[in-house]
Amino acid sequence: MQQEHIAAEKLATMNFDVSDEQKIVLSVVDEACKKIRPIEDKCYLEHRFNDMVLPIFKEAHLLGLPISRDYGDGQGADSLTYALALERVGREGTGVRTFFSGHTSLGQLTLQKWGNEEQKERYLPKTTRGEMIMAFGLTEPTAGSDPASLKTSFEEKGSDFYLNGSKAWISNGSIADLIIVFAYPKGKSEGMSAFLIERNSEGFSAEAIKNKLGLPTSDTGLLYFTNCKVPRENCLGPVGKGLSIAYSALMSGRLSVAAGCVGVAQDCLDEAVKYSKERIQHKKKIGKHQLVQREIAKISVELEAARLLTYRAAIAKTESDNDPKNAELRNKADWMIAQAKYYAANASFDAADRAVQVFGANGFSFENRPARHLVDTRVCRIYEGTDQILEQKMAVKLLGSEYEAYS
Ligand SMILES: Cc1cc2nc3c(=O)[nH]c(=O)nc-3n(C[C@H](O)[C@H](O)[C@H](O)COP(=O)(O)OP(=O)(O)OC[C@H]3O[C@@H](n4cnc5c(N)ncnc54)[C@H](O)[C@@H]3O)c2cc1C
Known part of the structure; x- marks a missing residue:
């Protein structure tokens, strides 16, 4: 499976226009995120767990966004819609988004995919309503x-x-x-x-x-x-199928990390642009210094590249979810998700580093979000497959399984 082949095949059909339905979901997510921001700011500075994430997103009916409407507060969103939502959540910080990755992407979606009907009936409604956290x-x-x-x-x-x-x-x-x-x-x-x-x-x-x-x-x-x-x-799931279950869960989990990282990079860009228009040094707004402009330009390019990889991966995941027995679609989605997670995790870390640089000493304070993003998004290069594990996974896909570095 060649990368060029995939790109050419999809060019004519890739459509990232946000539908009216997606806009409604995103406006609800945006409202909830606006409520969470001041609380997250306070908790971060006090270095304590944010116990308002659950009630705020519960009230917004967002705790089972990609789960079937058959179960409690499930909203039946497809992978792209869910990724767009997590991108918005990611702007509030990797901590807030990680809650969703654990609860929904790794927890609920895995239960929905592998659970029997009795298990799903027993647990999914409660988890989508926020009565149980996963x-x-x-x-x-x-x-x-x-x-x-x-x-x-x-x-x-x-x-x-x-x-x-x-x-x-x-x-x-x-x-x-x-x-x-x-x-x-x-x-x-x-x-x-x-x-x-x-x-x-x-x-x-x-x-x-x-x-x-x-x-x-x-x-x-x-x-x-x-x-x-x-x-x-x-x-x-079937006894003895634990590894298959774990690896399938990691596909959803990695996509959620990629989407959250796009949000982090977007927030870093927004913060860097805003600050560059306010801060004055050498009698000029620092945004007029070309070396500061370079930081902004670099963040923006990394952000858009990460975003496109993530949306493409989300669409591939939906295609695979709609045809679960099709191994080719699953492998394609798995590879695209690995690329998106790897790239977006590094892009968000780089964006946070550049935003800190634009902020100078103020970037060195947790009072400002770039500093928080810098330490928080670092984990995205570790969890759900480290950079190294994903590099090997992507390379072996192209080289052939006889090039596996380990078994
Ligand atoms: C905040 C946080 C939240 C997490 N949440 C979850 C969760 O919800 N559920 C869960 O199950 N886990 C979770 N994890 C664990 C995470 O998935 C693991 O940390 C990750 O898989 C890496 O494992 P490790 O930390 O043991 O590192 P190790 O596997 O010990 O790796 C150490 C280093 O060696 C490298 N390395 C290892 N093997 C190879 C190889 N074959 N080739 C090249 N390099 C290699 C790694 O890339 C890394 O640089 C979380 C971790 C963190 C920090």
């Missing part, structure tokens, strides 16, 4: 880029499963009511399975991770399972 627990203290090496185990006893192990760096981890958790059968390193774990399950506990580089307003948790009892009906 998280996705794959990473462990000793298993990150290589999730196949995870150690959490499950054992079948009677009609229940018992899980033992731990998970690290889980978005929404210490606030979630329902977590998708991956484990191997006890004593084995194959046959990974996925489970839906409720917060009040016997043998489960969680705590928030402190001293993070960024994301002070968003929860990242450590999870512990000590003979954690999980009823049989909470096994998600």
Whole structure:
């Protein structure tokens, strides 16, 4: 599959016009984002969790945007509409957007795709209404880029499963009511399975991770399972299909990261342009200094490139979702999403760095959003596939699987 081939094939049909329906969704998202901004500002400076994200987005009926209307407050948005919404949310900060990635992209969408009807009926309405928050627990203290090496185990006893192990760096981890958790059968390193774990399950506990580089307003948790009892009906998807479930979840998760990063880059551009028109040095607005203009020009180009890759990936994801058995469409979407996430994560970090530069010393203060974006968006080059893992994934797609750097 050649990149040129994909580009040529899509050129005639790519249409990023925002439809009337999308405009309505975006105006609701915009309203909610305007409400969250002053609260997020305050929480960030006080270095504390923003507990208003949930009620504000709940009131706006945005906690199940891409989930089917069959379930509670699901709005049935396609991937592009959802990406546009997350782009807007991303402007408020990576912490706010990460909440959605954990709850909706990794949590709800995975449950919707792999759950049986009884599980979906039991949990999706509550999660779309914000009565239950979701998280996705794959990473462990000793298993990150290589999730196949995870150690959490499950054992079948009677009609229940018992899980033992731990998970690290889980978005929404210490606030979630329902977590998708991956484990191997006890004593084995194959046959990974996925489970839906409720917060009040016997043998489960969680705590928030402190001293993070960024994301002070968003929860990242450590999870512990000590003979954690999980009823049989909470096994998600076919037993032994855990890795496939995890990788499919990462497609939605990566797209959400890419969209959020586009929003971050947009906010950095807006802030840099505004500040350049206000700040005066050498008797001129700094926007009149050509070297400052260069920073603005570079942010804008990176932003638009990231945006196009992300929208293209979102459209590919919708095509794949509409024809789930088509492996070619899935592979195409997977590759485009990897490109978009990789590019947008780096573009947003670069945009934040340039915006900080335009702000000078004021850019070095968390009072201003460029500084927050700089530390917060850094994680986007780490979670849901590090830069290195995605570079290898993209290269191997072109070189052929015999060039896999690892198995
Ligand atoms: C704030 C935050 C939120 C997160 N949220 C979630 C979540 O909700 N759910 C979840 O399951 N996880 C989550 N994660 C975990 C995240 O997905 C992992 O951190 C990520 O997959 C990388 O794993 P690691 O940190 O263990 O790094 P490692 O895998 O130990 O990698 C360390 C370094 O080695 C490089 N490396 C590793 N293997 C290779 C290779 N084969 N070739 C080249 N380089 C390699 C990496 O690129 C990296 O630079 C979160 C992490 C953070 C920081």
